[in-house]
Amino acid sequence: DGGITQSPKYLFRKEGQNVTLSCEQNLNHDAMYWYRQDPGQGLRLIYYSQIVNDFQKGDIAEGYSVSREKKESFPLTVTSAQKNPTAFYLCASMVNWGEAFFGQGTRLTVV
Amino acid sequence: GQQVMQIPQYQHVQEGEDFTTYCNSSTTLSNIQWYKQRPGGHPVFLIQLVKSGEVKKQKRLTFQFGEAKKNSSLHITATQTTDVGTYFCAGEADRGSTLGRLYFGRGTQLTVWP
Numbered sequence A: 001d002g003g004i005t006q007s008p009k010y011l012f013r014k015e016g017q018n019v020t021l022s023c024e025q026n027l028n029h030d031a032m033y034w035y036r037q038d039p040g041q042g043l044r045l046i047y048y049s050q051i052v053n054d055f056q057k058g059d060i061a062e063g064y065s066v067s068r069e070k071k072e073s074f075p076l077t078v079t080s081a082q083k084n085p086t087a088f089y090l091c092a093s094m095v096n097w098g099e100a101f102f103g104q105g106t107r108l109t110v111v
Numbered sequence B: 001g002q003q004v005m006q007i008p009q010y011q012h013v014q015e016g017e018d019f020t021t022y023c024n025s026s027t028t029l030s031n032i033q034w035y036k037q038r039p040g041g042h043p044v045f046l047i048q049l050v051k052s053g054e055v056k057k058q059k060r061l062t063f064q065f066g067e068a069k070k071n072s073s074l075h076i077t078a079t080q081t082t083d084v085g086t087y088f089c090a091g092e093a094d095r096g097s098t099l100g101r102l103y104f105g106r107g108t109q110l111t112v113w114p
Helices: none
Strands: A002-008 A011-014 A019-025 A031-036 A041-050 A054-057 A064-066 A077-078 A087-094 A100-102 A106-110 B005-006 B010-014 B020-023 B031-036 B043-050 B055-058 B061-065 B071-076 B083-094 B102-104 B108-113
Touching: A002 A087, A011 A019, A019 A031, A019 A087, A019 A106, A041 A064, A041 B102, A100 B043, B005 B083, B010 B020, B020 B031, B020 B083, B020 B108, B031 B071, B043 B055, B043 B061, B071 B083
Parallel strands: A011 A106, B010 B108
Antiparallel strands: A002 A019, A019 A077, A031 A041, A031 A087, A041 A054, A064 A077, A087 A100, A087 A106, B005 B020, B020 B071, B031 B043, B031 B083, B055 B061, B061 B071, B083 B102, B083 B108
8 A cells, every 4th residue: 555654653752862753655756744743833844855865944944854865765853952852743745736645643752 | 935824723613513714825826735634643635726716525525715826715514523623724835946845724623512
């Protein structure tokens, strides 16, 4: 089945630690996106990539990093520079002018 | 910069009542999309509107795209408990440097009392 897979579903991070969220898609979509969702805030764009080996900052990129070495994969690293990382993270892929397909999300909590 | 505003933020209705959420963009959109997110879930695509003045229906849901392609609405007739969730609009900018980027509204969280 075609789709987009995020892992893990739940992630706990200690203060000062970097963590990486995985996002894989087999839809053959060029564009991939990372969003952060906080209660009452909607979806805020962290980073997006429209082609392999290229990506752009979204509205809240500080404290995050990404890579796009393969078309299928777009991992997000939450670095220690992100002071308030507890949130629900959603990965999506899309064909230009088409619909976005979302993964199931990763809920990150700082402990 | 590009902004998409959505109102209301919350709506509580009794089962059987109607519900409407509104979306406004600061600039002209190439298309607008609507998504539904159930509690604890992820956003799921509902529909895409492309043409100026377009109206589309899905059973009890009616979607409209304004003539100027800057606003949109989602209307649910006779809500049911299965309609519970957060409804997001997302606009895609006209062709330019932000090609392929969706601008999401903050969403309207719908609660339906039985």
